[in-house]
Amino acid sequence: MTVIQELIGLFVDDGALAIAILGVVALAALVAAAVPGMPLAAGAILVLGCPGVLLINILRASRS
Amino acid sequence: MTVSLALIWPAITSAFLASLVEAVEALTIVLAVATVRGWRPAGLGAAAGLVLLVLIVVVLGPLLDIVPLRLLQLTIGILLLLFGMRWLRKAILRSAGVIPLHNEVAAFATETADLRRQSRQNETRLDWLAGLASFKAVLLEGLEVVFIVIAVGAGRGLLVPASAGAFAACLLVAGTGFVVHRPLARVPENTLKFAVGVMLSAFGVFWVGEGIDVAWPGEDLAIVGLMVLFLAVALGAVALARRPHVKVLQ
Numbered sequence: 001m002t003v004i005q006e007l008i009g010l011f012v013d014d015g016a017l018a019i020a021i022l023g024v025v026a027l028a029a030l031v032a033a034a035v036p037g038m039p040l041a042a043g044a045i046l047v048l049g050c051p052g053v054l055l056i057n058i059l060r061a062s063r064s
Numbered sequence: 065m066t067v068s069l070a071l072i073w074p075a076i077t078s079a080f081l082a083s084l085v086e087a088v089e090a091l092t093i094v095l096a097v098a099t100v101r102g103w104r105p106a107g108l109g110a111a112a113g114l115v116l117l118v119l120i121v122v123v124l125g126p127l128l129d130i131v132p133l134r135l136l137q138l139t140i141g142i143l144l145l146l147f148g149m150r151w152l153r154k155a156i157l158r159s160a161g162v163i164p165l166h167n168e169v170a171a172f173a174t175e176t177a178d179l180r181r182q183s184r185q186n187e188t189r190l191d192w193l194a195g196l197a198s199f200k201a202v203l204l205e206g207l208e209v210v211f212i213v214i215a216v217g218a219g220r221g222l223l224v225p226a227s228a229g230a231f232a233a234c235l236l237v238a239g240t241g242f243v244v245h246r247p248l249a250r251v252p253e254n255t256l257k258f259a260v261g262v263m264l265s266a267f268g269v270f271w272v273g274e275g276i277d278v279a280w281p282g283e284d285l286a287i288v289g290l291m292v293l294f295l296a297v298a299l300g301a302v303a304l305a306r307r308p309h310v311k312v313l314q
Contacts, residue, residue, distance in 0.1 A: 006204050010211065011146035017153060021145050025272055029138075032276040043278035046269045047290070051297040054149055054156075054265075055304075061153075062162050062305035 017057045024049035070284040074291065075222040078263035079229035082212045085256050086205040087237035089171070093201035095241065096175035101194040109198025116199075117206040128218050137219045138275025141268050144215045148264025155258035156298055160305040166253050209234065216264070219271045262298055266290035 012018045024045065032042035090110075098106035128136065157163045175197070182193055209230050217226030270287045273280055280286035 013150045039279045058301040
């Protein structure tokens with residue numbers, strides 16, 4: 001049980017950040033599937049979304 | 065499958081640096097066990113951890129060939145994003161002084177105190193418990209190394225260079241630890257985590273993009289651009305989140 005908890009802990013430390021990352025990936029995948037003619041649109045969501053959610057999470061953590 | 069230098073060097077470097085951090089953490093616990101109970105339980109526990117790790121790699125490794133490439137890239141991309149951005153978040157918060165820096169000397173003292181406390185409670189079982197602590201440290205930190213190697217290597221046939229980077233780091237830490245017999249407190253762990261977090265996050269975005277058919281401008285070179293982006297955002301985040309009286313990264 002401890003090992004499983006440790007394994008999950010490798011990927012999830014702050015739940016809000018993990019959910020936000022998965023949200024960005026899901027949105028990018030959705031856009032890639034819905035608009036296959038614009039592959040850069042999904043890339044832009046990833047490139048802006050991932051650093052964006054990190055920045056927001058850091059600012060929240062620093063103010064709490 | 066063509067592998068460009070734009071991917072090989074980041075793969076080797078990120079596997080090397082990340083493995084360096086993990087190996088240092090494992091060494092601290094193995095040394096604590098050796099200090100309290102001697103090298104026999106520490107060595108046996110570490111060896112058992114290594115054997116189990118090898119078994120896991122041998123049994124599960126070939127399964128990677130069965131998984132379709134796009135699915136593999138998407139899966140490891142997501143895991144890399146979760147793993148890399150978790151490291152980067154922690155490194156940023158530590159650099160900004162929001163949370164305290166990890167201290168190998170303190171970790172060594174805590175582990176040693178725990179083992180000594182256990183020895184007072186149950187002397188006869190202590191060798192077993194000490195060996196288990198050593199085993200667990202090597203297994204868990206080793207699993208992280210294996211994950212990093214697979215994550216940066218499996219998406220584009222880079223398993224060999226990534227493994228070489230990880231192996232070199234483990235060898236370096238084990239050799240140094242064997243010589244100095246002390247926790248490697250001078251290793252700038254937070255700076256390493258910061259750098260590795262930047263690299264793994266960039267790899268994560270890149271692999272997720274590959275997995276969902278994003279045509280990256282510059283193809284493999286896009287990963288360098290992604291690293292620069294994450295580095296800029298991370299440094300900006302440190303500046304914005306910085307608490308008073310914290311001036312340096314490490």
